[in-house]
Amino acid sequence: MIPKILIIDDEEHMCWALKRAMEQEGYQAITATSGNKGISLLKNKGPSLVLLDLKMPGMDGMEVLKVIKEIHPKIPVIMITAHGTIETAIEAMKLGANDYITKPFDLDELKMVVKQALKYSELVSEVSFLRSELSKKYGTIIGESPAIKEVILLIERVAATNATVMITGESGTGKEVTALAIHQASDRRDYPFVPVNCAALPEQLLESELFGHEKGAFTGAVALKRGRFELADKGTIFLDEIAEMSPAMQAKLLRVLQERSFERVGGTETLHVNVRIIAATNRDIRELIRKGEFREDLYYRLNVIHIHLPPLRERRDDIPLLANNFLRKYMMGTYPVKDIDPEAMELLVNYDWPGNIRELQNVIERAVIICRGNKILPEHLPIELQQKADNNQFAVETIVNFPDSGISLEQVEKELILKALEKSKGNQTKAAQLLGITRSALIYRSQKYNIKLG
Missing domain, CATH: 1.10.10.60 (Homeodomain-like)
Incomplete structure (x- = not known):
């Protein structure tokens, strides 16, 4: 989607010049020569960024800025003025302006300021969307079994601290759910929760993903990129599949844990962050340490608090609760399913669930889709669950x-x-x-x- 720039300036020639400059950069541009008209365009046109003149007759830039932030708190606003002082710059920043540029200005400088503001806005939106999706996807931890109650109690105790946490458990047991629960119960809940799958990217790309890179740092690095650690500042970063990190990346991560600082790839500036780190793995890290595949010093840095998630077969009493929760999630819309037949529930409870909670969720979703009545029956479940029941008869x-x-x-x-x-x-x-x-x-x-x- 092409960014749309709203220009609010009482001088028509300045509006024209700025509009032309923005269009040369590939942006859409709309102009207003008064604060009231600008606010109207903000409401109706949904711009991505506002260039706002400070000194205008009638409603001046400061008043317009206040209204803009009431209507659209997260939209980036760049103030433009020929009467710039430190005091007015500070006042504008306090009201929510992202940056401040003084007339006469260099157009290339303005273009760079706009580009950086849009990039930052995009990153903030991505993080906000990710947090929202994670909350909708995972919700809260569900279970009444002793094993899961112990996990919930530990989460409550750990959340109040800044301790680094290591979560272990089989694939599908809910490691990311647990990490998110810790974050949401902590004082960092209003800041980003940023997950990273360490197994999904090769080493160079993972380093760039975690720490960011400078423009020109390597082939394809056409612009500065902020890494996940920067995005997670004041919040929580979740490093999933931590055991898949290369030795070189393990060494870099150890430094971040020790010093809470790093450099972007290709950069020299040392960046400092305030981030809580939660790591997770489904592998036996002690065995990897014995084989020399994982750093022992990194393990002890990560394993300040250890939470082990039990497999679903060790908490069968929770299966009806989980199954009905997933049923409520998927039965909305056109699907008429409202219940799970007792025989079908018995099959769910007695199955060993090698894929754990994730597999159970997929089974319920599939059953809701193929069921044509209002109740999930045994025949709506995968054949392997029914075969398991046949074996149990003996x-x-x-x-x-x-x-x-x-x-x-x-x-x-x-x-x-x-x-x-x-x-x-x-x-x-x-x-x-x-x-x-x-x-x-x-x-x-x-x-x-x-x-x-x-």
Whole structure:
């Protein structure tokens, strides 16, 4: 989308000159010769940036700036005046102006100021959009199991500090969700949350992505680029798949952790940032350290607080909560689905979920799409879940053997429950798995036969 520049200046020849200069740079330009007309164009034309003269008859530039910031707080505004003083510059900046240029000015200088202001505005918008999308996508951590309650408690304690955090867990267990939850519960919540997938980019591009680069630093570096650490200033940077970093990048990251400073690629200026770092991996970093593939000193810098996320198969009691949460997310719109059939839910609870929460979310989304009624049934689930259920039907054979006659079905069921509890050492979830039933069904049958659960 081509940026649109709004020029507000009471001198028509200045409007013409600025409009021509902006169009030469490839921008669209619209002009207004009074503050009131400029505000009207701001409301109706949706410009990307405003060039605003300070001294105008009637409504002067300072008054116009106040109104602009009330209507559109984030739009960049560059003040232009022939009466520039430090005092008026400071006052304009306090009111929200991005920059200040004095007549007579060099057009090339003005073009550079406009370019930088637009770039900064674009980066701010990207970060704002990213934060919004992350919040909509992930929401809050869901679960009532002891394992996830422990994670939530640790998040609450860690959020109040500035400690660096290392999150570990299998793929799909919610490492980015956890990092975002820490950020949102912290004093940094009003500043950016900036995620970086360290495995997604080769080393040179990752360095540029993290630390930025100067114009001409390498082939293709046609303009200055601010890195993710700069974007995350005062906020949180989330380094996912940290174990995939090369040794050289590990050394550079260690310096940032130690000194909170860095240089852009191709630059000499040392930049200082106030950033909280959260890292994550699904690999065994201690094993990588043993093999010499990951720096031990970096590990200890990152691992000030360690949060391990349990796989979904170790928190089966949370599966109904998660499944219904995803159902509510996807059933909006044209889809009539409102519920999950108990048999289908039993299949979800008993499946091992190698892809964890991410896989469960995909399964629910798929079921909502293919379901034509108002309830998700077993046949709407992937075949691997149904096959797992078929296999579970034979799990009882490995628990206990009975004589061919002389015993009632009720006695068989009671004995199976007792044997399953014995085999699982009283773990209700594991006992239910052995029997091929849900935990709630196990509790119901145990109460029926007066079996005491631990």
